[in-house]
Amino acid sequence: MTLMEKARNGKTDTIMEEVARQEGVEVEFIRKGLAEGTIVIPYNTRHKNLKPKAIGEGLTTKINANIGTSEDYSDIEVELEKLRVAINNGADAVMDLSTGFRITETRKAIIKNSSVPVGTVPIYQVAVETLQAGKAIVEMTVEDIFNVIIEQAEDGVDFITVHCGLTRAGIEHLKREGRITGITSRGGSFLTAWMKHNNRENPLYEYFDRLLEIAYQYNLTLSLGDGLRPGCLADATDRGQIHELLVLGELVDRAREAGVQTMVEGPGHVPFNQIKTNIKIEKELCKGAPFYVLGPLVTDISPGYDHITAAIGGTMAATAGADFLCYVTPAEHLGLPTVEDVKEGVIASKIAAHAADVARGNPLALARDKEMARARKNLDWESQIKLSLAPEKARKARKERNTRERDVCAMCGQYCALKIAEEALN
């Protein structure tokens, strides 16, 4: 039985209890959300030592860190280090997006070492193995795709990105309107090329029922990918993107009917003033399915600093109702992230998630900021460091600059407003 089915049968279990504790909500709230599909808990029982995390309406905002090898950087140990750094800095989930050598071995190692849910994009493996077999990507077969999905589910993957809503009709809308950056989703580009070459519909759409059967069997959470997500601000919220979302909404209905947990993926590059609309339209078209957004990036011109750009968009998105933020690292648009990039990306995303939780009035989030405010007022530096989202950096900066070891800081020194005002106000 899937978690969704169990919840619909009015049953709770230790997984639901655990996430209820994390969130400070009643387990019934979790059960109801799971039953209605507004909450998902990516959880594959084959993934050992997994600490469950819930994503969705009424919960704290979760963040995901993409890791994984590429052709040019294909070291499993480095990816495991990224995994550790991501989790230590607060990632709620990771995705293994490997396209390098030893792709299966990499995935197994990541799942084995991850205490948080692990997601993948199975079509990457299909593409890599098709090329390795000396064929072109467009020559992958429908069987290849489903075989890899089953293989990954067997390995213990908790959620998979599947671009099921990318259809021939959607591509026609995109082509008629025109775009600057075309398609920037890798999965989206593979499938588009496949559809054109084979003159067939997207197999993940055509055989969606088969996908649902597999997902049901493994309690796999489907993350319905946005193959036509905009790759620049000018392409945002266009007809190709919205057509795909409309199809995804229909697929959410079908997945729910089949008792399969489902979330929906969203952009991407979106001007700040269009983010709220993007969230609201997803929530409407997909009937409250958890929304998993990449960034969004609020400008195209900050390579090297896209973790900041994404944190800006992510805060707006989550405040407006997005449930799950995919981090972006400083390496975005430039290359595969390093371990350090992963760390900076996670922290930036965590700031966005927390700021949004505060804006949404989450009691746990509000309490933490209040505690920090009190520590600050009391010039209690040890508590300030402990309460911070990135204690390591805060401690280092405090230590390096506070050479005279005073209770004030090296910016204001004896002109510390808090101290001066304390006396004056009493």
Place this chain on the structure above:
Amino acid sequence: MTLMEKARNGKTDTIMEEVARQEGVEVEFIRKGLAEGTIVIPYNTRHKNLKPKAIGEGLTTKINANIGTSEDYSDIEVELEKLRVAINNGADAVMDLSTGFRITETRKAIIKNSSVPVGTVPIYQVAVETLQAGKAIVEMTVEDIFNVIIEQAEDGVDFITVHCGLTRAGIEHLKREGRITGITSRGGSFLTAWMKHNNRENPLYEYFDRLLEIAYQYNLTLSLGDGLRPGCLADATDRGQIHELLVLGELVDRAREAGVQTMVEGPGHVPFNQIKTNIKIEKELCKGAPFYVLGPLVTDISPGYDHITAAIGGTMAATAGADFLCYVTPAEHLGLPTVEDVKEGVIASKIAAHAADVARGNPLALARDKEMARARKNLDWESQIKLSLAPEKARKARKERNTRERDVCAMCGQYCALKIAEEALN
């Protein structure tokens, strides 16, 4: 004649022409904004080699970088390096907030070397010199304050922060409601202590007409400071803060009557969901006076990363109508920023300003993102680097990771979606 008076007399000059060129607007638009007080151009003719910048309604968002010494770090050369780094990375103005040794010498050196408007908080110098004279800060005299303001105007300072709206009545509102962090504005704390000790009203409020006379004489732009700005999220938008803003609105009226350019300063620490309200209430109470905000910081718990926290708040603020963003560096709440901190702070703030300009539909901002999108689509790396807000970092990351010198990047390699889709869509 001040720029405001000139504009009211229907006259334009080379300063107005220059900023109109920068903004891509008609000079008449600038003249009208100056005359009405919705635009300011901080410009002291004693500041040689100053490139004018306009701040206000209908213009691109400007950013300010705070530099200056402290007791613990008092090296003029380091501050001049911060100035260079700030300007090179896009700061539209700097404020010299020095409280270290040789305060006058530092200011003169900064003004001499700055091509952008320079602001100060004169009461810092008064406090430092009062302590140096062996007295307590609360023993500063009204004459001391006005003498320093005149001295700084003579030196060529373009705008000064003066906490004129902080009154005894405001402090009573603050005390009755209660606050966690009390007062975090240094100027605000000095004046509050002074008022209590001397049992008198804030001299910058009481003798506001005298201040206006000086400002008029030197075409000094007044930046009406918010001495009661919140120091944590829990204190945001409280009665102390709003009372001060209400008084500032009245003072804006008086300044405009006197032909003195005026902007208004705002918070500070503000939950993301309260930022828009803060901007709208300022625009109402202060009749469209340019709004200069610090951050705002959307969470209290990210010391070490407050440049990101401020970029999130700054984007929201500027999108909602704030005109001028004061940067925050990674060193905020920890110590005096280093040169590297200044750089990171300026870039983060620049991202916020630009993202907001895009959201507000500024044609110059939109065009730049479109150009980047085209360069990205064409895998034109040199143009991507040139168009980026921080070319240096983008170039370094691209070079370091792209060891095989390919036209694609080291993340996707041969799986580049742009390339694959390009063929499939044509």
